[in-house]
Amino acid sequence: MGTSTSPTAAQRNLEIAIIGGGITGLALALGLQSRGIKGYKIYERAPGFHEIGAGVGFSPNAERAMELLNPDLHAAYRRVANPNGEDYFQWVDGYATGELIYKLYLGEGMFQGCRRSDFIDELAKLVPVENVVFGKQAERVSEDAEGRPNVIFKDGECVSADIVIGCDGIHSRVRQLLLGKDNPASYPGYSHKYCFRALIDTCKVREAIGGDEKRGEYLTSTRFMYNGLGGHVITYPVAMGTLVNVLAVVSDPGEWKTDDGRHTARTTKKEAVEFFEGWQAPIVKGIVDLLPEELDKWAIFDMMDHPAPRYNDGCVCVAGDAAHAAGPHLGAGAGFGIEDALALATALEQLDKTARSTDLTEARRVELCSNALSVYNKVRYERTQWLVRATRKACALFHEPLASHLRSESNARFGREISQLFHKIWDLDIGQMVEETIASLEASEIAAEEVRETWLMGSL
Ligand SMILES: Cc1cc2nc3c(=O)[nH]c(=O)nc-3n(C[C@H](O)[C@H](O)[C@H](O)COP(=O)(O)OP(=O)(O)OC[C@H]3O[C@@H](n4cnc5c(N)ncnc54)[C@H](O)[C@@H]3O)c2cc1C
Known part of the structure; x- marks a missing residue:
């Protein structure tokens, strides 16, 4: 029997393989770290953390998710964020009149931009070097007899983990492996x-x-x-x-x-x-x-034309652009990857505690990991799929011809529609998302336990 002071072989850290060290993968790593989950590793195919020389902005929902994931992550963003001259997003008719169409209040000091490379550099400083392996391109994922995943890299190395999380971006290899290479949802359009x-x-x-x-x-x-x-x-x-x-x-x-x-x-x-x-x-x-x-x-x-039908299968899942790549038009894709990271870190925190304190058979461990990823999928699927559709809608609004004789009416309609889209993104009750994750996890573990007990009774 294991005790809390001397864990048995069956009591061990959760082992988590994060594929890809972009914003989603790094945010997830920092969320796991702040929850005392030490058994994670980022496998990044590039020789170092990298981002293109362009800007990125984070809306209030993303900032709240950063704070809950890891206050150091939020502080890192704040160090590189550039204050806006005023707290409004302003739309101008750039084409016909050069006049203001609408201005939307952002909230005090909110939705500030930064240079991507500055942000990634700050995040990279927070992740311990021993938790990152560069030059590792995931190619295949297989399962052992118990359902535990193995990741096979391009260089031939095979790594076993309890959970594999594909944060490998819009062209995600993990998504292809999850959904099948002939499935159109494996590829963006x-x-x-x-x-x-x-x-x-x-x-x-x-x-x-x-x-x-x-x-x-x-x-x-x-x-x-x-x-x-x-x-x-x-x-x-x-x-x-x-x-x-x-x-x-x-x-x-x-x-x-x-x-x-x-x-x-x-x-x-x-x-x-x-x-x-x-x-x-x-x-x-x-x-x-x-x-x-x-x-x-x-x-x-x-991923509008062929959305992924789910983000998880067994002990493997996808997050961020790998799950729900959207266009840039609502400035929210990276923020949604950070929200995903928070849902995952919350679910895995509970699981890691169980894994470190309970004698689990391999089969039970696999079952709990699979449950946690189903909960993540349940909590995140609807909102993230909505973003993909809403982003296309927003772009159509930006590109719409403005009828000059109806200018004030069409400006007002633009204002109403665009405010609704942004506020649905910004106003997420992130605390409620965390509570829902915990409650769903508890409910799913109890349900799985009941199914198992019923099955055992039946097999006696
Ligand atoms: C023009 C533009 C502007 C945008 N502006 C904003 C904005 O202002 N605000 C906002 O919130 N979002 C914005 N977005 C969206 C945002 O950029 C993305 O949602 C976000 O960068 C996705 O991060 P990610 O970590 O999920 O994926 P990525 O950034 O694509 O990271 C994936 C990582 O995985 C690695 N990788 C890939 N394949 C493998 C493999 N097989 N094995 C190992 N590693 C692998 C890659 O090298 C990379 O490091 C914008 C997008 C665009 C195109």
């Missing part, structure tokens, strides 16, 4: 939008806007979106106001085709200039002119 992304020197943007200096300062120091026919441009300050993050999105009725199957393609500034030619807001023209002569355009893929 083209949303018929592509974008140009850049971080541009704030002084240069101000110069390009020209005119009143104060106006230039105002436009570059806070969050704006310029809507127009078939396109939109979003700008917000990052890197302590030295850079403006620019994302210019373009509708594309065609298919996305590249020779190498990549979702980025080299192009020239001319393509962007031609698309935004004639837009009325001077900042749009100014920004497009400041793009580099040669740059990438990024296809926006998502």
Whole structure:
């Protein structure tokens, strides 16, 4: 019999393999760590933690999830977050009039942007080196006779764990393994939008806007979106106001085709200039002119057309973009990955305590792990699938033609619809999500125990 002071061989830490060290994988790792769960490892295919040179913003729901996951994670974000000049998100008719369409209150000091690489660097400092293995590309997952998963990497190494969590992004290998390679839900689809992304020197943007200096300062120091026919441009300050993050999105009725199957393609500034030619807001023209002569355009893929029917199977699950990749238009994908991480960390905290203090057979361990991942799926599925659909809807609103004779009515309708979408994201009761996770876990463990007892009685 094991005691709490001398654990038996059957009493051991939960072993968790996190595949992918992007924002979701790192947030999950930090959530596990703050709950005293030591038996996790991040397997990242790249030689180090990395992010592209672009901005990312976190809305209030994401900040609350960060705080509950690990206060150090939230403090890391706050160290790199760039205050907005004012606490409003403003939409301007960039195409026809250059006039304000709507402004939405963000909450005090909320929805600030940062440079992705700055954020990832801060998170990376918080994860112990012994919990990370770089250069490990997951290729296959198999199960042993008891249902315990093994991850097989490209270099041939095989690692066994109680739970495997695919945080491996939109092209998730783990999702393919979970759903099957012939299942269309294993792959993201083209949303018929592509974008140009850049971080541009704030002084240069101000110069390009020209005119009143104060106006230039105002436009570059806070969050704006310029809507127009078939396109939109979003700008917000990052890197302590030295850079403006620019994302210019373009509708594309065609298919996305590249020779190498990549979702980025080299192009020239001319393509962007031609698309935004004639837009009325001077900042749009100014920004497009400041793009580099040669740059990438990024296809926006998502999981709207073929959603994953579930995020778990046995002791394997997917989280973040691997589960529910959405377009960037509501600025919420990374935040939802952080919410996923909180639901998972909550469920696994209970499980780790049980695993360390109870003599569990391998079969019972597998059963409890599988239950915990079913609970995660139940708690997260509906909200995250909604985001994928809502993001497409938001983009359609940004690109809608504005009827000039009905301007005030259409602006008011835009305001109502866009507020509803953002508030559904921002107003999540995160404490309730945590409580629901714990309650569902307890209920599912009791149910599983009852099923087992009934089965044992029947087999006597
Ligand atoms: C233009 C744009 C703007 C956006 N802006 C915002 C925003 O402002 N706010 C917001 O909340 N969201 C935003 N998003 C969404 C956000 O970027 C994503 O939701 C988020 O980065 C996903 O993080 P992730 O960790 O789930 O996946 P990723 O960031 O894709 O990380 C996956 C990791 O897994 C690794 N990996 C992949 N395959 C394997 C494998 N087989 N084995 C091992 N490792 C592997 C990769 O190298 C990578 O490090 C935006 C998205 C875009 C495209």
